[in-house]
Amino acid sequence: MFPPPEALEVELERLHPAAFGWAVACCGSDRAAAEDVLQASYLKVLDGRARFDGRASFRTWFFSVVRRTAAEQRRRNALWRIWPLSLLGSAADGRPDPGAAVVRAETTRRLLAALGRLPRRQREVLYLVFYQDLSIAEAADVAGISLGTARTHYERGKAALRKWLDGEHA
């Protein structure tokens, strides 16, 4: 039994701010691409192309939909860069939208710069645990990896992040 579309919309609206933050993280801080990914994810859920089976929490499941959609978008953008088809259409080119830039505090800029140096998996796990307040097990579900792998990414990522953040004061 799948939730009716109205109930799905209510759930998506409740999750929207957190989902947007997660989409931004999945798109390497590109807010325009994140909006695109989130729109595509909402459509997938509301059209029934992505179905919630109740095995995980709705938030964990929806975040994994967003992560997969962002990966699809990355592949599509890579294809559009290889093929000169972008001349014919209006595919996202992956560049940040200057109009959508956010004024960031210095500490946040440093954090983002340090996060940007981490491998993607480590960045994802840290983001899910610290930003989204998920447990490591839930982060593993979202990232589609085992709990042990998620723990390793978490520990290594945290150590690297700590080192870079401390290093900037040295």
Add this chain to the structure above:
Amino acid sequence: MIDRDEHDLRERFAALRREESAGAPEFRRMLAAARTRPRSGRRDVGFLAAAVLVLIAFVAILTVRHGHRTPVDLAGVRVNVPTDFLLQVPGAELLRTVPRLGLMSFDRRTL
């Protein structure tokens, strides 16, 4: 030490979350935009089909042009190169006169 580190990271991420959520687009506006946007999958399939058609046309043109090419009779071709004189050695005419079967005379003593 570990707790202090975690606490510091959590605070930094909380600041990031506050900034992100302050600049998050409205849910209803995004949903409306999502419902009006063209399906990228269909667009990709269209362009892929167009690319395949162009490739097929290109191969067909190449095949047709290749089929109309005038054949060259290599047996009638004589190539003259500046180093030909090097092959003019004494006795070269013997190499050009190859004996033909049926016209050869055998010496019975060597059989």
